[in-house]
Amino acid sequence: MAADPTNARPPLLSVANLRVSIASDEGLAQVLDGVSLDVAEGRIVGVVGESGCGKSTLVRAVLGILPRGARTESGSIHFAGEDLLTLDERAMTRRIRGRAIGFIPQDPYLALNPVFRVGTQLLEIMRWHGDGSEDGAGPFNRARRARHRLWLIQILKAVQLPDPEQALDRYPHQFSGGQRQRLLIAGALACRPRLVIADEPTTALDVTTQLEILKLLKRLVAEFGVSMLFVTHDVGVVAQLCDEVAVMYAGQSVEWGGTGELLARPRHPYTVSLLACHPDRADGLVGIAGQVPSALAPPTGCRFHPRCGKAMAACAGTKPETTPSGDRHTVACMLYGVPDA
Amino acid sequence: MLLLRKFSKDLPAVLGLAIVVLVLVAALLAPHLAPYPLDAYESHLTRRLKPPSAEYPFGTDNIGRDIFSRVILGTRSALIVSLSVVSGAMAIGVTLGLVAGFYGRWAGEAIMRVTDVFLAVPQLILALALAQLFSPSLESAMLALTLTYWPFFARIVYAETRRLKASLFVDALQCIGASAPRIVFAHILPNAASPIIVRLTIGMGFTILTAAVLGFLGMGAPPPSPDWGLAIAESRQHLPDTWWFATFPGLAIFLTVLGFNLLGDGLRDIVDPRLRRSR
Numbered sequence: 056m057a058a059d060p061t062n063a064r065p066p067l068l069s070v071a072n073l074r075v076s077i078a079s080d081e082g083l084a085q086v087l088d089g090v091s092l093d094v095a096e097g098r099i100v101g102v103v104g105e106s107g108c109g110k111s112t113l114v115r116a117v118l119g120i121l122p123r124g125a126r127t128e129s130g131s132i133h134f135a136g137e138d139l140l141t142l143d144e145r146a147m148t149r150r151i152r153g154r155a156i157g158f159i160p161q162d163p164y165l166a167l168n169p170v171f172r173v174g175t176q177l178l179e180i181m182r183w184h185g186d187g188s189e190d191g192a193g194p195f196n197r198a199r200r201a202r203h204r205l206w207l208i209q210i211l212k213a214v215q216l217p218d219p220e221q222a223l224d225r226y227p228h229q230f231s232g233g234q235r236q237r238l239l240i241a242g243a244l245a246c247r248p249r250l251v252i253a254d255e256p257t258t259a260l261d262v263t264t265q266l267e268i269l270k271l272l273k274r275l276v277a278e279f280g281v282s283m284l285f286v287t288h289d290v291g292v293v294a295q296l297c298d299e300v301a302v303m304y305a306g307q308s309v310e311w312g313g314t315g316e317l318l319a320r321p322r323h324p325y326t327v328s329l330l331a332c333h334p335d336r337a338d339g340l341v342g343i344a345g346q347v348p349s350a351l352a353p354p355t356g357c358r359f360h361p362r363c364g365k366a367m368a369a370c371a372g373t374k375p376e377t378t379p380s381g382d383r384h385t386v387a388c389m390l391y392g393v394p395d396a
Numbered sequence: 397m398l399l400l401r402k403f404s405k406d407l408p409a410v411l412g413l414a415i416v417v418l419v420l421v422a423a424l425l426a427p428h429l430a431p432y433p434l435d436a437y438e439s440h441l442t443r444r445l446k447p448p449s450a451e452y453p454f455g456t457d458n459i460g461r462d463i464f465s466r467v468i469l470g471t472r473s474a475l476i477v478s479l480s481v482v483s484g485a486m487a488i489g490v491t492l493g494l495v496a497g498f499y500g501r502w503a504g505e506a507i508m509r510v511t512d513v514f515l516a517v518p519q520l521i522l523a524l525a526l527a528q529l530f531s532p533s534l535e536s537a538m539l540a541l542t543l544t545y546w547p548f549f550a551r552i553v554y555a556e557t558r559r560l561k562a563s564l565f566v567d568a569l570q571c572i573g574a575s576a577p578r579i580v581f582a583h584i585l586p587n588a589a590s591p592i593i594v595r596l597t598i599g600m601g602f603t604i605l606t607a608a609v610l611g612f613l614g615m616g617a618p619p620p621s622p623d624w625g626l627a628i629a630e631s632r633q634h635l636p637d638t639w640w641f642a643t644f645p646g647l648a649i650f651l652t653v654l655g656f657n658l659l660g661d662g663l664r665d666i667v668d669p670r671l672r673r674s675r
Contacts, residue, residue: 118570118571120570120571147573148573148574148575149573151573152570152571152572152573153571153572153573153574154573157572158568158571158572160564160567160568160571161564162564165563165564165565166564166565166567166568167565167568168565168569168583168586168587169565169587170586170587170589171583171586179582180572180573183573183574183578184573239568242572243572252571
């Protein structure tokens with residue numbers, strides 16, 4: 056499974072230099088300012104950053120459901136050879152969202168419709184997108200429904216939900232948080248997507264459940280041959296799950312690299328402080344001085360420079376270029392501005 | 397099942413349900429239950445204004461018709477009127493509330509401001525004005541009531557839709573490729589069903605009352621029909637000597653409205669226990 060992302064095959068998802076702004080009452084907020092990342096086939100890519108750094112906006116931009124007032128100013132989102140930014144709403148609804156790109160929402164307690172049985176909801180997704188939606192027998196084809204049900208039960212077994220057959224006839228409130236997250240993972244995989252986007256899927260769960268879900272995700276990625284974009288604020292989760300990591304700060308990509316390499320030798324001062332904040336790594340509790348700047352009036356140049364211990368005069372002036380630094384490792388920081396030729 | 401048990405412990409609600417069922421049965425079987433089913437349109441001038449007796453349990457009216465029969469026959473028109481008014485109002489109000497709540501923007505604002513204007517004027521007065529504007533008939537009374545009752549539905553559906561729109565499952569549905577109409581009608585609407593049903597039940601009673609007022613003021617059913625409000629209006633010249641003439645149609649209105657309101661209250665208690673008996 057160790058596909059090398061540097062080989063000739065283009066990545067499954069490639070976000071390049073994405074800039075998104077949101078018009079609000081207080082002015083124009085530059086929420087994403089030059090975000091780039093690649094997800095290669097079969098890989099799990101983590102996106103890490105503090106709350107408010109634009110992780111969720113990135114996910115929404117990829118799925119094409121940016122909030123009202125948001126505008127993609129420049130950049131591109133290529134998925135499986137298509138530019139998602141050029142697709143219309145109908146194509147996104149029909150072919151991308153929930154179909155080619157599965158989605159695991161953040162809070163399993165709230166992400167299911169409370170008034171319908173679980174089976175109804177999961178089968179509904181498959182009825183819109185699932186295989187055989189082209190066999191033209193209308194939405195209530197009994198044979199197809201039975202086939203969907205069988206496939207769903209198979210997936211529910213794969214996500215290790217107890218009693219999958221009976222589970223379909225229960226309501227969401229009859230499941231625990233971990234079980235609900237399993238149901239949502241099943242929903243994300245139901246239509247055989249190529250990419251799964253997980254938006255902090257373990258944040259609302261307790262630590263032991265969290266670990267089980269992470270193990271499960273890792274196994275499913277291999278089993279179903281999907282790629283995964285995993286958004287989180289927890290560096291510990293990244294270390295356990297991801298192949299590559301993209302670090303974001305205030306709407307900018309600051310560092311990118313293989314998980315082991317990046318965690319062992321972080322380059323960007325922000326990554327260094329973020330890692331230092333993790334309770335497992337820190338001696339006592341430490342934080343990063345200051346807070347994530349407002350997207351309405353971001354600092355000029357490198358957005359991290361007001362909080363950075365190694366800031367230089369040049370940091371406030373120009374936005375640092377993303378430069379390679381070490382083996383499959385890139386960083387956007389003045390400290391590494393001149394790649395040694 | 398839990399809800400059913402909870403409901404059965406709520407004595408007023410069960411009483412309300414019993415009354416509603418009784419009224420429904422009376423309406424369904426009206427021609428068979430009424431001792432003089434033809435008295436809706438016949439007159440017997442020889443037996444005018446007879447007091448209640450074994451032969452005429454509720455007495456007779458000013459042209460000798462059996463009031464008991466007319467009260468029973470009246471259930472039918474009362475229910476038909478209120479049912480069509482409330483379902484019409486529901487269709488308009490729920491649709492507008494969903495659209496305004498989900499799509500928002502200027503269209504939603506416009507819808508809700510119009511709703512506010514309607515809610516600012518008492519429904520009865522507005523309905524009277526509208527009924528007067530059209531030519532007075534049962535149909536225009538029903539139209540007037542429908543046009544003035546939908547804002548109540550629009551309000552609650554709007555509030556529910558706004559709440560549900562921000563909920564995570566709607567967001568998740570968007571992320572997995574559900575189209576907007578599907579989210580609104582297949583997911584948000586069922587979640588808003590309980591308050592709609594409660595409003596529907598209370599609205600039934602309320603509309604029967606308002607329709608009776610319109611009938612009383614001569615803006616409802618035309619004279620020979622066995623209409624409760626109309627009967628009370630006709631009885632005015634014969635009061636206070638013939639107490640039974642106004643009392644029994646009045647009791648019919650009272651009981652039916654009471655039944656629907658008790659039932660609606662009970663349903664609301666089940667749907668939202670925090671609002672227990674807070675009317």
